[in-house]
Amino acid sequence: MSSVSTSAAAAKGLDGVVVASTGISQVFGNEGRLVYRGYSIGQLAGKATFEEVCHLLWKGHLPNQVELDEIRSMMSARRALPEAVLATIKAMPASTDPMDDLRTGASAIGAALPISGPATYEQALTLTAMFPTIVATFDRLRKGKEPIAPRADLSHAANYLYMLTGNIPHESHVKSLDTYLVLLADHGMNASTFTARVIASTESDICSAVVGGIGALKGPLHGGAPALVMDMLDQIGAQNNIKPWIDRALDGHIKLMGFGHRVYKTTDPRAEILRTMAQQSSTPEFFALARGTEEYALEELHRRKSDQRLYTNVEFYSAAVLNSVGLDRDLFPSTFAISRVSGWTAHVLEQMVGNRLIRPQSEYTGRTDLVFTPVSERP
Numbered sequence: 297m298s299s300v301s302t303s304a305a306a307a308k309g310l311d312g313v314v315v316a317s318t319g320i321s322q323v324f325g326n327e328g329r330l331v332y333r334g335y336s337i338g339q340l341a342g343k344a345t346f347e348e349v350c351h352l353l354w355k356g357h358l359p360n361q362v363e364l365d366e367i368r369s370m371m372s373a374r375r376a377l378p379e380a381v382l383a384t385i386k387a388m389p390a391s392t393d394p395m396d397d398l399r400t401g402a403s404a405i406g407a408a409l410p411i412s413g414p415a416t417y418e419q420a421l422t423l424t425a426m427f428p429t430i431v432a433t434f435d436r437l438r439k440g441k442e443p444i445a446p447r448a449d450l451s452h453a454a455n456y457l458y459m460l461t462g463n464i465p466h467e468s469h470v471k472s473l474d475t476y477l478v479l480l481a482d483h484g485m486n487a488s489t490f491t492a493r494v495i496a497s498t499e500s501d502i503c504s505a506v507v508g509g510i511g512a513l514k515g516p517l518h519g520g521a522p523a524l525v526m527d528m529l530d531q532i533g534a535q536n537n538i539k540p541w542i543d544r545a546l547d548g549h550i551k552l553m554g555f556g557h558r559v560y561k562t563t564d565p566r567a568e569i570l571r572t573m574a575q576q577s578s579t580p581e582f583f584a585l586a587r588g589t590e591e592y593a594l595e596e597l598h599r600r601k602s603d604q605r606l607y608t609n610v611e612f613y614s615a616a617v618l619n620s621v622g623l624d625r626d627l628f629p630s631t632f633a634i635s636r637v638s639g640w641t642a643h644v645l646e647q648m649v650g651n652r653l654i655r656p657q658s659e660y661t662g663r664t665d666l667v668f669t670p671v672s673e674r675p
């Protein structure tokens with residue numbers, strides 16, 4: 297048997313491979329530090345609003361008051377969905393996964409507006425403005441309720457909660473959600489951002505890049521984990537079940553949701569901030585269960601996999617925070633996307649500057665010596 301050997305061995309999962317230059321964000325994995333355009337995440341979380349961070353990611357600097365007023369009014373003016381997008385969402389069965397709804401709705405925006413040509417700031421802003429409306433519209437419809445039109449006088453976070461419930465949200469919920477949106481907006485060359493950049497590098501449109509990003513984010517190894525964290529905490533149920541549950545899972549080689557990261561080799565700084573938020577916003581019983589689970593999980597992960605440096609990732613306490621603002625758990629991944637679309641679009645805009653097609657190679661492990669036989673002669 298003859299097979300081909302390529303000169304370079306594949307880096308499994310592209311571990312450690314640098315695929316782009318970016319000035320947008322960087323994860324310093326050993327230090328447990330995340331930087332958006334020069335600012336450590338701790339500088340921004342709880343201080344800058346999501347709209348300010350969008351400006352930072354897209355334009356490269358925090359907005360002054362005039363710029364902030366402008367981006368706020370531009371985003372709020374673009375929240376309503378085109379009729380064709382509404383009709384697309386209405387056509388979906390109530391049982392549709394909200395991430396499938398978001399992916400379809402985002403794609404419909406590209407067709408309805410339409411979005412084409414080289415990516416623009418305006419397109420980035422429009423997609424980001426419309427994401428909460430897609431998610432809230434579908435959530436209302438699947439519950440047999442009328443969709444609620446967006447309100448231009450509310451912030452991005454407040455308007456999302458308003459469109460879900462029809463009520464002006466509590467200030468503390470808005471603050472928690474807004475901080476969550478800031479924390480999740482960008483994260484170096486994560487899988488969904490890489491996907492969006494690959495699509496952008498073919499000179500496809502920004503909507504296609506974002507739709508690809510949603511697809512990549514959906515998986516449990518990326519943005520699909522927090523609902524599974526809640527499922528895990530439900531199954532654990534009580535303090536005295538933490539140890540047996542975790543031991544059983546790890547004995548069965550099941551990965552614990554909300555732990556481990558490709559880049560962080562210490563605690564994810566976002567998890568630290570979200571832990572504090574979760575403590576403030578959850579019931580004492582729930583927080584005690586989550587904290588107890590985290591502590592025992594880390595102890596066991598460090599004992600069993602001492603070479604791996606596994607720590608709590610962003611998804612563990614995201615679950616608690618999103619739960620405390622009243623979101624259904626199957627909306628957690630789409631709420632992640634409502635934040636991350638700002639980062640995807642910033643990366644698409646950056647990719648367009650001096651773009652070169654992203655086209656890596658693969659290590660072929662198949663045969664090269666087979667001879668064709670007609671179907672009638674095949675065994």
Ligand code: ACO
Binds near residue numbers: 553597
């Ligand atoms: N629980 C138990 N063991 C784990 C975990 C975990 N959460 N994470 C990694 N490990 C172990 C693996 O079993 C493997 O052990 P082995 O070498 O003995 O087989 C080793 O650590 C390396 O794991 P990989 O999956 O190769 O690490 P990778 O860097 O490829 O994956 C990932 C990172 C996907 C986040 C992984 O840690 C994981 O699956 N975590 C659980 C899911 C999760 O929390 N996802 C959200 C990620 S955060 C985000 O994307 C926003």
